[in-house]
Amino acid sequence: MGHSSAVWDPRAAIEVTKDWNGIDQVTLRVPRGSSARVSLHGGQVISWRNERGEELLFTSSKAIFKPPKAMRGGIPICFPQFGNCGSLEQHGFARNKIWSIDNNPPPLHSNNCKGGSSINLLLKPSEEDLKCWPHCFEFRLRVSLGLDGDLILVSRIRNIDNKPFNFSFAYHTYFSVSDISEVRIEGLETLDYLDNLRQRERFTEQGDAITFEYEVDRVYLSSPNVVAVLDHEKKRTFVILKEGLPDVVVWNPWEKKSKSMADFGDEEYKQMLCVDGAAIEKPITLKPGKEWTGQLEILAVPSSYCSDRFDHIKGIVG
Numbered sequence: 001m002g003h004s005s006a007v008w009d010p011r012a013a014i015e016v017t018k019d020w021n022g023i024d025q026v027t028l029r030v031p032r033g034s035s036a037r038v039s040l041h042g043g044q045v046i047s048w049r050n051e052r053g054e055e056l057l058f059t060s061s062k063a064i065f066k067p068p069k070a071m072r073g074g075i076p077i078c079f080p081q082f083g084n085c086g087s088l089e090q091h092g093f094a095r096n097k098i099w100s101i102d103n104n105p106p107p108l109h110s111n112n113c114k115g116g117s118s119i120n121l122l123l124k125p126s127e128e129d130l131k132c133w134p135h136c137f138e139f140r141l142r143v144s145l146g147l148d149g150d151l152i153l154v155s156r157i158r159n160i161d162n163k164p165f166n167f168s169f170a171y172h173t174y175f176s177v178s179d180i181s182e183v184r185i186e187g188l189e190t191l192d193y194l195d196n197l198r199q200r201e202r203f204t205e206q207g208d209a210i211t212f213e214y215e216v217d218r219v220y221l222s223s224p225n226v227v228a229v230l231d232h233e234k235k236r237t238f239v240i241l242k243e244g245l246p247d248v249v250v251w252n253p254w255e256k257k258s259k260s261m262a263d264f265g266d267e268e269y270k271q272m273l274c275v276d277g278a279a280i281e282k283p284i285t286l287k288p289g290k291e292w293t294g295q296l297e298i299l300a301v302p303s304s305y306c307s308d309r310f311d312h313i314k315g316i317v318g
């Protein structure tokens with residue numbers, strides 16, 4: 001930008017570079033200094049920084065940045081399956097594939113880019129994908145950074161086949177937190193959840209807010225469209241706004257599972273928490289020619305601002 005009267009050009013705020021595997025990554029920047037980086041491997045957001053340059057997403061120090069597996073951290077996309085109860089690999093194939101940049105996406109009727117910077121990505125099934133999941137689709141992902149540093153992901157999945165198909169979906173978001181024992185989630189109280197640690201048995205949340213003292217791996221059902229993750233020590237709140245995504249996955253592997261994951265440090269469960277906007281309990285059915293949209297917006301705000309801003313946001317989103 002340089003000069004204060006310079007006109008902000010969103011196109012100049014997008015930089016495409018190659019990672020050490022030769023795969024393109026796209027960095028988005030906005031004038032106040034926030035940034036986000038998306039890898040074409042998986043269409044995975046791998047970094048999101050606030051205006052002070054602080055990283056807001058967790059990436060494991062043991063993450064493996066090498067296809068075909070998704071790296072441990074950021075926001076992997078789970079599609080067309082969440083978990084491993086279908087016929088496909090765990091969390092589906094989308095996070096393991098190489099996406100392309102979509103220079104000519106169909107218009108998106110949404111007013112939430114807020115003049116920031118965006119990139120459009122596209123995934124179409126390969127011959128190999130069609131063998132394990134025989135459905136033709138176009139998956140368009142728009143990743144945007146709003147002028148305030150909000151990160152917005154819009155997924156549009158279109159059925160271009162001649163028969164319907166079903167899928168489940170999640171934005172598997174790894175938030176970076178100071179210390180998991182200082183973190184709580186608000187917005188999921190009293191909801192029913194499926195417990196992945198007990199064969200997806202259904203329970204009802206009893207606590208006032210969700211706190212962490214052991215392994216948690218749950219799918220909260222039919223949640224409100226606003227959920228907050230409060231990091232008491234950092235005095236930071238992540239506000240999660242979602243549309244088209246009825247469920248919320250909450251995952252922290254805790255001590256034992258951490259030790260069993262090769263790409264995750266033994267103690268790193270203390271610095272992360274996955275809270276995913278998702279559609280899992282009732283898979284989405286898409287008829288030929290139809291399109292589904294699932295949108296996630298995440299904001300990181302000082303907790304002191306949050307009670308006001310959160311109430312205001314709740315008022316808008318309902």
Ligand code: BG6
Pocket residue numbers: 083090091172196217218249251274
């Ligand atoms: C969670 C699942 O959302 O993702 C867990 O509920 C799983 O069961 C975790 O362990 C991580 O999955 P992956 O495939 O990225 O190791």
